[in-house]
Amino acid sequence: MMPTPSDDSSAAAELAALVDSVEACRSRLSALAERRNAALRGENDDADSLLVSIYExxxxxxxxxxxxxxAARSAR
Structure with missing residues (x-):
């Protein structure tokens, strides 16, 4: 059964919603990394393993x- 344009539109909308959710998660991680990095401001402090993991x-x-x-562009 071939996907219909309606199926593609639905998939594109779902993918767009997922992009928004993942972007929100990335923003939260970025803020966490900034706070962690600020806590390690000492001259002799290197990035700790938690900060490295957050960046990864x-x-x-x-x-x-x-x-x-x-994927969303492909679904249009």
Whole structure:
């Protein structure tokens, strides 16, 4: 059974909603990283493993956002 234009529109809308949700999560992670980084402002402080993990998760969410946006464009 071939997808209909209505199915594609529904998929595009769902993907757009997912993009919004993942962007909100990425914003929360970014704020958390900023707070964590501010707490490590000492001259001899290097990024701790938690901060590194937060940055990795933030990059992963950025990748997920790009992939979801690409999928949404394909569904139009």
């Amino acid at each position: 998760a933030e990059r992963g969410l950025s990748t997920a956002i790009r992939l979801l946006q690409r």
